[in-house]
Amino acid sequence: MxxxxxxxxxxxxxxxxxxxxxxxxxxxxxxxxxxxxxxxxxxxxxxxxxxxxxxxxxxxxxxxxxxxxxxxxxxxxxxxxxxxxxxxxxxxxxxxxxxxxxxxxxxxxxxxxxxxxxxxxxxxxxxxxxxxxxxxxxxxxxxxxxxxxxxxxxxxxxxxxxxxxxxxxxxxxxxxxxxxxxxxxxxxxxxxxxxxxxxxxxxxxxWEPPDLAASWSMIGAALAFSTAADLPLTQRQRDMLMARMEADIQPELLGLARQLLASACQSGDGAGARWTWRQIRYRRFGGRLRSARAWLAWGLGWLFVAPRLTRPVVEAFARWRLGDQAGRNVLQDPMKRI
Missing domain, CATH: 3.90.550.10 (Spore Coat Polysaccharide Biosynthesis Protein SpsA; Chain A)
Structure with a gap:
């Protein structure tokens, strides 16, 4: 070199x-x-x-x-x-x-x-x-x-x-x-x-919060992080890793829904958004409704039945919750947890 x-x-x-x-x-x-x-x-x-x-x-x-x-x-x-x-x-x-x-x-x-x-x-x-x-x-x-x-x-x-x-x-x-x-x-x-x-x-x-337009995809992260369970670890180590990931670095569900809704409306591919959300839910929770987060993931899945109708409601909620920060799509931003 x-x-x-x-x-x-x-x-x-x-x-x-x-x-x-x-x-x-x-x-x-x-x-x-x-x-x-x-x-x-x-x-x-x-x-x-x-x-x-x-x-x-x-x-x-x-x-x-x-x-x-x-x-x-x-x-x-x-x-x-x-x-x-x-x-x-x-x-x-x-x-x-x-x-x-x-x-x-x-x-x-x-x-x-x-x-x-x-x-x-x-x-x-x-x-x-x-x-x-x-x-x-x-x-x-x-x-x-x-x-x-x-x-x-x-x-x-x-x-x-x-x-x-x-x-x-x-x-x-x-x-x-x-x-x-x-x-x-x-x-x-x-x-x-x-x-x-x-x-x-x-x-x-x-560390600076990334420019979302040029940063890596939180949807990609949500699909990818759960595959850490496939690492060749002992079962005890695997359980500890997945528990830590769920508590520390898993992207927020509502932020993921917001990002995926925006993508679905832009591409017009509602079916693809529904498939992606099911993958996120199954990879993260194994399809089991054993926690409040798992139930939330199941409920948010209905947003993708008609993305163009549900997205304005989600965006209004984001503006109410986040105020001036809503324009930065903070809910999909890794600033808080990644």
């Missing part, structure tokens, strides 16, 4: 067609780079090549490299490629629209230079969860039982990992990429019984 030397830490930024946001992120990061730290930007075949956008910004730097994929391999695969080709002991995968805070690299280096062999990852505090204490999680069971926020762990930019410990789990990460939590699964599988993850009180990145 034409870098001066492997060093200790790779900062990898997977990106596609967000050149302006990427340029701001890189500009904030460059002054923090120091000996032993390399920046690798993986351009997932953006329409405007990232190298052209960043040319003036990174000219003459031997610690920065832009790698362009021949074709768009998908966001999840591009993230895992960052791990696959990492040549350093430690890896920080940074979102192209997340802003590294001043001193972020120095904070990471202090932690990894002091790390013993048992430390596999450090998860830092961010806006998704107001962490109140440092925790050390040992092994997969403890990780699932005592992690304070799966949302915070799912945010790529909040975690630094020991790449050689995760690479043997890449096969599983690629196999279960459709779950949308493959990077978290790789970390989970790498822990075994004694590997540790530290939940830090420090902050290294500022």
């Amino acid at each position: 034409n870098l001066a030397s492997p060093g200790l830490l790779t900062i990898a930024i997977p990106t596609f067609d967000r050149n302006e946001q990427l340029a701001r992120t890189v500009a904030a990061l460059l002054p923090q780079l120091r000996a032993g730290v390399n920046l690798v930007i993986r351009d997932n075949a953006s329409p405007v090549p990232v190298a052209a956008t960043l040319e003036a910004l990174i000219a003459g730097r031997s610690d920065v490299c832009v790698v362009r994929n021949v074709c768009n391999i998908g966001g999840g695969a591009n993230v895992l490629r960052c791990l696959e080709v990492c040549e350093t002991e430690w890896l920080w995968i940074l979102g192209d629209d997340d802003t590294p805070l001043p001193g972020a690299v120095a904070c990471i280096l202090a932690d990894i230079e002091a790390a013993d062999d048992g430390l596999v990852g450090v998860n830092y505090r961010c806006e998704l969860y107001d962490r109140r204490e440092v925790r050390e999680l040992r092994g997969a069971d403890d990780f699932l039982a005592r992690a304070d926020s799966l949302s915070n762990l799912l945010l790529l930019s909040a975690t630094v990992v020991r790449a050689p410990r995760l690479k043997p789990r890449l096969r599983l990460a690629y196999a279960y990429m459709s779950s949308w939590i493959s990077h978290l699964a790789a970390l989970l599988f790498s822990l075994g019984e004694n590997g540790r993850v530290r939940l830090s009180m420090e902050r290294i990145v500022r």
Whole structure:
């Protein structure tokens, strides 16, 4: 990748067609780079090549490299490629629209230079969860039982990992990429019984609520997250993971209904919306009406019998509930729970 030397830490930024946001992120990061730290930007075949956008910004730097994929391999695969080709002991995968805070690299280096062999990852505090204490999680069971926020762990930019410990789990990460939590699964599988993850009180990145027009689909997330139950875990681990996902990172049902109604009205495909809602309901609750949320999911399904009639009612309710924020479609926004 034409870098001066492997060093200790790779900062990898997977990106596609967000050149302006990427340029701001890189500009904030460059002054923090120091000996032993390399920046690798993986351009997932953006329409405007990232190298052209960043040319003036990174000219003459031997610690920065832009790698362009021949074709768009998908966001999840591009993230895992960052791990696959990492040549350093430690890896920080940074979102192209997340802003590294001043001193972020120095904070990471202090932690990894002091790390013993048992430390596999450090998860830092961010806006998704107001962490109140440092925790050390040992092994997969403890990780699932005592992690304070799966949302915070799912945010790529909040975690630094020991790449050689995760690479043997890449096969599983690629196999279960459709779950949308493959990077978290790789970390989970790498822990075994004694590997540790530290939940830090420090902050290294500022997370911004995404532009919904350019962000990933919450409908896709709702369909995908439940497939985490297929991960090769013990039944106890599977039960803990699914309970944590339901409590912490499952998209809100009313927000999903609002997004799907908007899509159905735009496309005119009410039948497709009904099929998607049934899939969401069955994947999340197994078709069983055993909880208030399951009953709510069943009741909201009737909205899709006549989307053009029911959507105005749902939008009026959203405006009543959310006021001025309704225009941002906050109910479908991952700000609260993802």
